[in-house]
Structures are given as structure tokens and as C-alpha cells.
Amino acid sequence: MAKRFITLLLIALLAYMFLPFIVEVDETSQLNRVAEKYVTAGPLELGAANLVTAVIVTYRGLDTLGEIVVLFIAAVGIGFLLRKPSKKKIAAPKRSSSEILRTGSDFLIPLLILFGVYIFTHGHLTPGGGFQGGVVLTSAALLFMLSNTEARFNKQLTEVIESVSGIFYLIIGILGLILAGGFLDSRFLQLGEMGRLFSAGAIPIIYSIIGIKVGMELIGILEKLRKEEI
Amino acid sequence: MIDNFPYIAVAILMGLGFYTLIFKKNLIKIAIGITLIENGANLFLITLGYRKGSVAPIYTQAPEGANMVLPTPQALTLTSIVIGVATTALILSIAMIIYRKYGTINTDEVRRLKE
Numbered sequence: 001m002a003k004r005f006i007t008l009l010l011i012a013l014l015a016y017m018f019l020p021f022i023v024e025v026d027e028t029s030q031l032n033r034v035a036e037k038y039v040t041a042g043p044l045e046l047g048a049a050n051l052v053t054a055v056i057v058t059y060r061g062l063d064t065l066g067e068i069v070v071l072f073i074a075a076v077g078i079g080f081l082l083r084k085p086s087k088k089k090i091a092a093p094k095r096s097s098s099e100i101l102r103t104g105s106d107f108l109i110p111l112l113i114l115f116g117v118y119i120f121t122h123g124h125l126t127p128g129g130g131f132q133g134g135v136v137l138t139s140a141a142l143l144f145m146l147s148n149t150e151a152r153f154n155k156q157l158t159e160v161i162e163s164v165s166g167i168f169y170l171i172i173g174i175l176g177l178i179l180a181g182g183f184l185d186s187r188f189l190q191l192g193e194m195g196r197l198f199s200a201g202a203i204p205i206i207y208s209i210i211g212i213k214v215g216m217e218l219i220g221i222l223e224k225l226r227k228e229e230i
Numbered sequence: 231m232i233d234n235f236p237y238i239a240v241a242i243l244m245g246l247g248f249y250t251l252i253f254k255k256n257l258i259k260i261a262i263g264i265t266l267i268e269n270g271a272n273l274f275l276i277t278l279g280y281r282k283g284s285v286a287p288i289y290t291q292a293p294e295g296a297n298m299v300l301p302t303p304q305a306l307t308l309t310s311i312v313i314g315v316a317t318t319a320l321i322l323s324i325a326m327i328i329y330r331k332y333g334t335i336n337t338d339e340v341r342r343l344k345e
Contacts, residue, residue, distance in 0.1 A: 018244075031297075035302060049290040055304075056308060056309070067312055070316055126291070131312050
């Protein structure tokens with residue numbers, strides 16, 4: 001009981017920590033210095049209309065590389081944990097999916113793939129980008145898994161596509177180091193006219209590669225988790 | 231009052247997350263608690279980057295001469311969402327391993343079985 005009381009007290013203290021934010025919100029409309037630089041110099045330097053993309057892909061490209069490494073390590077960790085199939089197999093007969101699900105997924109899967117590709121190729125113009133597009137691709141794959149319970153994704157193929165796109169990502173980063181200002185600098189291609197699809201240097205290429213990599217990574221995770229029968 | 235509503239939501243999300251983390255024994259519920267705290271932190275970051283009356287930092291869709299919100303917190307929140315997905319998948323697969331080994335995901339029973 002005492003332990004419960006102390007923990008509730010700690011949670012109340014945590015809520016108290018947020019009190020200044022609730023009581024005295026500062027009503028400034030000013031940007032701070034770094035954000036001011038990104039907002040004013042971003043379109044001129046990189047030609048990207050979506051500044052969030054500019055920050056992710058170029059200004060903080062190393063962070064994104066680290067993020068992809070974290071995602072990769074998580075996928076490897078899941079593969080390591082679930083490497084042995086479970087000993088006692090409960091032989092639950094697999095139901096085939098319903099007519100509605102099958103018909104609906106036949107209609108939706110091409111649209112979802114198209115939408116995912118649209119999101120990651122237009123990452124420098126509209127809200128969205130590689131990670132979101134990759135997740136939309138994964139949702140198409142998940143719908144496919146739900147509607148075709150027997151079908152399997154080729155594990156080797158997803159792994160090969162994922163590794164190749166990872167290698168291409170690094171190669172583009174090194175090209176930036178050689179031809180432009182630094183590692184993952186996207187300015188070694190023509191900047192072009194802002195607002196067109198082929199503009200902003202290498203940003204669309206980098207984000208498409210990230211989209212494919214993230215999509216394949218998450219499909220691999222789903223496939224590993226699905227293989228298990230508890 | 232309506233301006234600081236996001237902070238209230240952050241406090242509620244984090245409070246619920248910590249409550250779940252401390253008092254619940256089911257590993258799946260613990261994973262849900264971690265996700266709640268994560269979402270609270272993401273909402274907090276996004277709200278800190280907001281400036282009154284500003285628009286999203288995308289030039290193709292912003293009206294001429296409008297102020298923009300900070301782009302960096304949004305970019306880093308995107309990073310943290312993706313990492314959150316990865317860690318949640320890892321936590322759930324560890325829960326699967328524990329269930330396979332002990333036949334339960336109640337933390338008390340797992341501890342008792344080990345002795």
C-alpha cells in the first residue's frame with residue numbers, strides 16, 4: 001500500500017513538473033536562431049520546399065543514418081530472438097480469409113503501393129517522405145498477408161533489396177562528401193526549380209532509397225513475427 | 231486556456247503511461263505504457279516547436295509571407311516515431327519469447343517460476 005502511495009505521489013510530482021507549461025505559456029511568435037536559418041536559407045541552399053525534409057535528409061543527415069541503423073539493429077534483434085521455431089506447435093487449422101477481405105484487398109493493394117511511392121517521391125514538396133511512404137508500403141504488405149494466409153514473402157529478396165538500398169544510401173552520402181560540401185550533402189545534383197518533382201538535388205533520390213529500405217525492413221519484421229505460432 | 235491544451239494532453243498521456251508501467255503486470259500492457267510515454271514525449275516536442283499563428287514549414291503549401299513553425303522538432307519527432315516503432319516491435323518479440331518459455335506473460339508468475 002505504501003509503495004502504491006509513493007508511486008502515485010511520484011506521478012503527481014511529474015504532473016506538477018508540467019504545471020509551468022500549462023499556467024504560463026509564452027506567446028512568442030519568433031523563431032529561434034537555428035530555425036530562422038533553416039527557414040530562410042533552406043529553400044535557397046537546397047531547393048527543397050518541405051523544410052522538414054531538408055532538415056532530415058541534409059542538415060541532419062547523420063541523424064537519419066543513425067536512425068536507419070537503429071531500425072536495422074531492431075530488425076536483426078527480432079530475427080535473432082525468433083530464430084528458433086517454437087517447439088510445441090498448436091495445430092490450429094488456418095482459416096482462409098473472407099470473401100470481403102479478399103475482394104477489398106485486391107482493390108486496395110495497388111492503390112496503397114501507388115500512394116506509398118507517391119509519398120516518398122514527393123517528400124521534398126508535400127508532407128511526407130521516406131519513412132511514411134515505407135510504412136504505407138508495409139501496410140499494403142500487411143493487407144496482403146491478411147488476405148492470403150498461405151502466401152509467404154521471399155525473405156532473401158526483401159533482405160537483398162534492403163541491403164542494396166542501404167549501400168546506395170551510403171554511396172550517395174560519400175558522393176556528397178566528394179562532389180559537394182560534406183557527407184550526405186544533396187547539392188551535387190542540379191537544384192532545379194523549386195516545386196518541381198525533379199528538383200532539390202539528391203533529396204528525392206535519398207528519400208526514395210530510405211522509403212524502399214524502411215518498407216522492406218518492416219515487411220521483414222512482419223514476416224518474422226507472423227511466422228511464429230504461439 | 232485552449233493554447234496550453236496540448237501540454238495538458240502531454241501530462242495526461244505521460245501520467246497514464248507511468249501508471250501502466252508501474253502497476254500493471256501484463257507484459258503487453260507494459261509495452262502499451264511505454265508507447266503512451268513515447269507519444270507524450272513526441273507531442274511535447276511538437277508543441278514546443280509551435281509558434282502562435284504559424285503554418286507548417288512547407289513552401290509549396292504555405293500562403294505568401296506567413297510565419298512558419300520550427301522545422302527541427304518536427305524532423306526529430308519523425309525520427310523518434312520510427313525508433314519507437316522499432317523498439318515496440320523488439321519489446322513485443324521479447325514478450326513472445328517469454329511466453330514461449332514460461333507459458334505466461336504475467337511478470338509476477340514469471341519471477342516465481344524461475345526460482
